Amino acid sequence: MSIVASPQEQDLEPGLMRRGRSQFLQTLLTVVPMMAADGLSIVLAMACSQVLVGVIFPDVQYEIVRQLFPLLAIAVVTFALGGAYRICGLHPSQELRRIALLDNTSLLLLLLANLLLGESSTPYELTLICLTLVMLNLIHPAVRLLSRTLLSSQAWWGWSVIVVGHRDHARRVLRQLHKNAELAMRPVRLLTSDEFRAASTTPQKEQLVRDTVAESRASIVVMAVEDSDPSSYCRDLDFWSTQAQDVIIVPADFQWPTLWTETRDIGGIMGLHARAKLLSHWRLLAKRLLDIGLVLLFAPLWVPICLMIACLVRWNSKGPIFFGHKRIGRHGRTFMAWKFRSMVVNANEALERYLEDHPELREEWERDHKLKDDPRIIPGIGHxxxxxxxxxxxxxxxxxxxxxxxxxxxxxxxxxxxxYCDVFPLYLKVTPGITGLWQVSGRNNTTYHERITLDAFYVRNWSPWLDLYILARTIKTVLLREGAY
Structure with missing residues (x-):
């Protein structure tokens, strides 16, 4: 699908002005709610911090606005300059990393200002700022995630996107954009190669493009390309760059780390830089320390729950409390993964009898190794x-x-x-987890192939920020029982 601009360009100034106003309105409708969510996070963090500091300094009378207004002012400048609102196509784990950096920068700047002013700084104020630093790192990511989830369901939120390209690949990209509305990319038009074939001459094709962009008022064009030779679509890229503010190229069947890959200039040739973070001993150590720290931190919560469940399992079903099964771990080492026993004794025999009585469900079992109405589950506590x-x-x-x-x-x-086929070597590079992308992406409502794809994505794009994002999503998934049966 090739489009080449004609030597004589038409006067598009009125259309460009209308599109500019429309794109400015889109930006306001998308960014202002996010700014409001950020402001709410700061107010909540400082309010919680003042309550905690009031316990430490019960005799001190202090008004929160004395530090709140300076913090809001610093945060507005820091967030704007730091790209906190450039969220188009930004994965939540990338956003988590960015806002954590900006939150800490804002609080440290406020702390520095208090230290430089000297006479206005008190132990109360410094303690308040330090506690706000902790609370903001806990509250802000949750508010951001919640706000993007709520806003993504609104038709007016996000930037308008045109998807262009070959039929199958372009439609696949379109489906992904609809499925991931939290990326703030709202597809409004699909322009396939068939429509360009209907326009026989180059001027007709150019007019079709201009009319499409003008009608949709889109500021982003997503090019779904299938040709492996970049030179074949470079001219199209140049042309689309004159029609839309942002152009995103999506190659077909391109398996590459997508979250942390950066472009590099190699003497005028584009290079892609992907760091193998799984080979970094420091990052793996950080992951291990994070695991142990969180387990110990929440021990007062999960230990009593485990004791209660153990008693209920023993009360409702004869047999052992725990069930162990051999699993494959990192580097192919096998280990015994433990669970509370949720199935009756002789569960395999019960399953076989059930499948004999319901042969229509055998295909479901052989495909997913799960049944929606599993006869092996202990009544009550097991479910x-x-x-x-x-x-x-x-x-x-x-x-x-x-x-x-x-x-x-x-x-x-x-x-x-x-x-797992070709994905199995990737699986062996990491330690399997209690939760993961599969669990927060639909769980039992996803196919086995989708689960493998999610595992591969996790390995290729691993980072501590992705882990923190998955942990946050796990809480929501478990509480709402998304995809669970």
Whole structure:
């Protein structure tokens, strides 16, 4: 699909002015709610901090606005300059990293200002700022995630996008944009190669493009290209760059780390720089320390829950409380993954009898190794702990041992290796996790192939920020029982 601009360009100034006004309105409708969410996060963080500091300094009378207004002013400038509102196409884990950096920068700048002013700084104020630093790092990511989730359901939020390219690939890109509305990219038009073939001459094709952009008032063009030779679409890129403010190229079947890859100039040739973070011992150490720290921090919460579940399992079903199964871990080392027993004794026999009575469900079992109405589940407590994933709490022991991580691919058995095919070597690079992208992306509502794809994405794009994002999403997924049965 080639489009080349004609030597004589038409006067497009009125159309460009109208599109400019429309794009400015889109930006306001998208950015202002995010700014309001950021301001709310700061107010909540400082309010919580003042309550905590009031316990430490009960005799001090202090008005929160004395530090709130300076912090809001610093945050507005820092966030604007730091790109906090350039969220178009930004993955939540990338956003988490960015806002954490900007939050800490804003608070440190405020702390520095207090230290330089000297006479206006008090122990109360310094303690308030330090506690706000902690609270903001906890509250702000949650508010951002919630706000983007709520706003993504609104038709007026986000920037208008035109998807152009070959039929199948362009439609696949369009589906992904609709599915991931939180990226703030709102597709309003699909322009396929068939429509360009209908326009026989170059001027007609150019007019078709201009009319499409003018009618949709889009500021972003996504080029879904299938040709592996970049020179074949460079001219199209130049042309689309004159029609839209931003152009994004999406190659077909291009398996590459997408979150942390950066472009590099190699003497006029574009290079892609992807750092193998899984080979960094420091990052793996940070991941291990994060696992242990979170397990110990929340021990007062999960230990009593485990004791209660153990008693209920023993009360409702004869047999052992725990169930262990051999799984494949990092570097191919096998280990015993532990769960609370949620199935009856002789579960395999019960399953076989059930499939004999319901042969139409055998295909579902052989495809996904799961059944929506599983006859093996212990009545009552078994369904509850599985729906809320509480049966996997004993795997915290596997985390402490180093067999598993809090976040990672779902641990697999030997029979599943052949289904992973070329992805299996990627799986062996990381420690399997209690939760992961599969669990926060629909769980049992996703196909097995989609689960493998999510595991591959996690390995290729791993970072501590991606882990923190998945942990935050896990809380929402478990509480709302998304995809659980």
């Amino acid at each position: 509850i702990i599985r729906k809320f994933s509480l049966d996997e709490l004993p795997q915290i022991w596997n985390v402490l041992r180093g067999d598993m991580s809090l976040v990672g691919p779902r641990p697999i058995v030997d029979a599943e290796i052949e289904k």
